[in-house]
Ligand SMILES: NC(=O)C1=CN([C@@H]2O[C@H](COP(=O)(O)OP(=O)(O)OC[C@H]3O[C@@H](n4cnc5c(N)ncnc54)[C@H](OP(=O)(O)O)[C@@H]3O)[C@@H](O)[C@H]2O)C=CC1
């Protein structure tokens with residue numbers, strides 16, 4: 005494994021550049037560096053550095069190696085150092101290190117998300133992590149900058165940062181893959197072109213996950229059009245359970261909670277049981293029939309049903325686009341928050357009686373939604389990374405009709421990417437009003 009030189013990176017597509025093995029224990033918060041450094045072997049592998057045999061733990065802490073980087077071009081400063089994680093796991097009752105891959109890691113969303121992951125607020129204060137950042141030739145230098153900022157943040161739980169441009173390298177043994185990178189729709193580009201272009205990325209990443217990731221890897225697709233990208237990804241990863249793939253609709257759920265709270269004049273922690281049904285697009289259906297405020301059905305609290313049916317739904321469907329008009333770019337901080345929420349919902353038990361939204365594979369769903377789609381639905385988790393669909397959900401004509409429309413859109417998207425899912429020849433008959441939240 006090669007290590008990047010910060011000033012003049014030279015690399016090939018097949019190299020994963022391990023930039024850093026961060027070397028601080030949590031005691032550094034008290035200005036103490038309790039380190040057990042040892043020089044890295046000439047060819048380094050992030051996983052090797054963390055699986056030291058117990059007897060090596062006894063070795064006295066050696067001083068940090070401070071070779072002049074000019075004389076040792078393959079590593080730089082702290083990147084040349086490593087540590088004995090196993091000893092720290094034992095003394096701090098830390099869990100076993102987990103590997104998390106993030107694509108589009110030099111992008112806006114990642115710039116918020118990575119720091120949340122590293123802080124421990126997502127996976128917990130006893131969960132050390134390794135971040136494996138996937139970029140491209142175009143973004144490689146920016147990725148180095150991201151890795152440097154992560155280092156300078158001195159996060160105790162962040163034990164490794166590696167960057168690379170080859171998903172087969174970056175996804176090696178990952179337990180989580182957060183697939184954020186995707187090409188934005190450019191001027192004059194047809195939606196079918198976007199589906200195809202981004203679809204190609206998710207074919208490659210699905211294949212790479214299938215080949216090298218942990219076979220129980222949990223995958224969250226954020227890059228748009230995220231539902232269909234997730235479908236493409238899972239179809240190209242037949243060895244990974246389809247159930248493990250999610251497309252992000254948690255941002256939509258959070259937006260819906262906020263607007264319901266605002267209308268009801270309560271703080272948003274009083275709003276629960278909000279489902280987003282369907283596609284992360286302007287056909288998505290924020291469900292006010294089953295949602296609750298202070299434990300009561302929303303329709304009992306918000307008496308203005310005309311607002312619920314006519315304004316609320318559209319407000320949520322188009323929130324992303326309105327924000328882009330104001331900000332000049334799409335939601336990044338709130339998206340990162342919602343990715344954090346989506347992960348937390350899978351690694352902590354869902355509160356009694358509540359649920360969360362995630363777009364997941366419709367295989368035997370109890371709602372009569374077409375099979376073989378990635379469709380947002382209400383889920384509950386025991387906190388083990390897995391989830392179950394919620395069974396006792398009410399439907400009325402309004403909800404059913406809207407869900408059907410989003411289903412039709414996703415079926416059309418699926419036909420349009422049949423060449424990427426191994427399901428035949430693509431036929432693109434997308435509904436004309438099909439849009440991403442940010443495209444209106
Ligand atoms: N599901 C949801 O709720 C939401 C989804 N999104 C989607 O998330 C994705 C990322 O958003 P954001 O971080 O703001 O985007 P950015 O443009 O800031 O960065 C995303 C990354 O995507 C990659 N990328 C950019 N352009 C191209 C290209 N032409 N070809 C291939 N890859 C490209 C780049 O990574 P690199 O060069 O390293 O490959 C880039 O760093 C978008 O698809 C956006 O629509 C956004 C908000 C909400």
Ligand SMILES: O=C([O-])CC(=O)C(=O)O
Nearest residue numbers: 324334335440441442443
């Ligand atoms: O279209 C976009 O990139 C933005 C988006 O998904 C959202 O804000 O929900």
